[in-house]
Amino acid sequence: MHRFFDSDFFYAFRRSPIAIVSLIVVVFMVLSALLANFIAPTNPFDAASLNLMNGFTAPMEPNAFTGETFLLGTDDQGRDLFSAILFGLRVSLFVGLMAVGLAMVLGVLLGLIAGYVGGWLDTLIMRLADIQMTFPSILIAMLIFGVARGLLPAELREEMAITVLILSIGLSEWVNFARTVRGSTMVEKEKEYVAAARLIGLNRWQIMLRHILPNVLGPVLVIATITLALAIIAEATLSFLGVGAPRTEPSLGTLIRIGQDFLFSGEWWILLFPALTLLALALSVNLFGDWLRDTLNPRLR
């Protein structure tokens, strides 16, 4: 730990206001999402506690009927927007992180196999990656989402929506991981420590996972951070289009979709606050990822 604070990395971090601010915003958001149960004044998912009379309360103004005040106002159903945003943030971050985790595991494994085994397997995996790269990943995600929904029985759709969302975003973002890992694997496998491992009779998987994997993980962290921003936006986009998180478990994207209906009738806050939260989250994750990339591995640019 002491070594970390002395390192060039930490020095570069202290010198970069963008890195500091974006990290603070990210940490703040993650903490609020984790502690949503304690911070949120109401539980937005508890239909029984909602009072329709509270609907369309403007921020910081007492409601005309009940006299209650809400920090960020309420939506059409009288749901406290601040609470809804906290829980929405949680859904957005959860989907984003899980999707990136899936993309990372998949991409790293496929990249290792393509780079180490080579031959027709390499050709197959990389051509698949090429094809996928020619489509915008949101399109791929929508395709996978559509197929998965079609396969699921109707009564499970609502319940499985989040899982399907994670799967579709995860499967659409593995390519960058695979490409980078394949490249470094091809460099590593020619090194003599790999020959030494073959000499004692280790099999391919042992060599890939125990010897090569630790040596190709560096850039993966950077790609994961940048992909997290993409995944959060992809999730919001899907939910905004109505094919993502359901109304019963709204993400920031769902909240924005709901808010959009009231923008022109004067209830601007229902759209604005979720949108600002999403913007701050995606922007700071992305800025931090860019900074990480430039600092750790300028070659990836």
Place this chain on the structure above:
Amino acid sequence: MSFVVAKDLCRTFDLSEPWIVRKLTMQPKRLLKAVDHVNFEIERGTTYALVGESGSGKSTIANMVVGLMQPSAGSITIDGQNLGNASMNRQEQQRLRRRIQMVFQSPYASLNPRWKVGDILSEPMRAFNLIDGATAQRRRVAELLEQVGMSETDAGKFPHEFSGGQRQRISIARALASQPEVIICDEPTSALDVSVQAQVLNLLKSLQQDFGLTYLFITHDLAVVSTMANKIGVLNQGVLVEEQATVDLFSKPQQDYTKMLLSAAPKIEFSS
């Protein structure tokens, strides 16, 4: 029969363009004969040196002798056992692998930078089921480090914390961890300073005496070979052009190619 026997060893590399490109441009196949009908035998407990210029096929032979690469033709037998024998089961393969280890050229690429020295040295023990239990393995690691002139505490460090010479010592210790009988050294000192070279060579020599090791020693440096080898084979473009006992080769080389190598080498002093 000698301990290590290479018989009619050949290796060709296919340097041709992909099939489709070749057909379109009407090129013939391009094959490189990197090793061409090479024969040699190494007696148990002795050192056989292969010398030759860069690209003469030394590493290719080394890789075939340890089994990292398949010969295109010919065979290698170690203590009467054929290395390329496809009918061996996994257990028999492992038993043979344990007896043949290698020390590599690059002190930087030959140790996994993410592994601690202790883990690097104990891996062969686990792979060959030589020593069970963490404590026993740790004790053996300490013993190996001491045998190559390093200290027990080095086990907890990473490779980047050592100099080139020290890393080659760790590499040698890793080879010893398998308790091998043959060690192939592919230019183990060519990346090192001259002063360090001598230390590593002396270490290899004393280990040979202690454990009765058989060495196949590969180098392009005749000065190195004069102190190490019992017998020398001279390789030129994949062909073994001359083979003599060390003293004879230096005093009365037969081939023009060998004479050329000798005259190109810096002055050689015999120490043994």
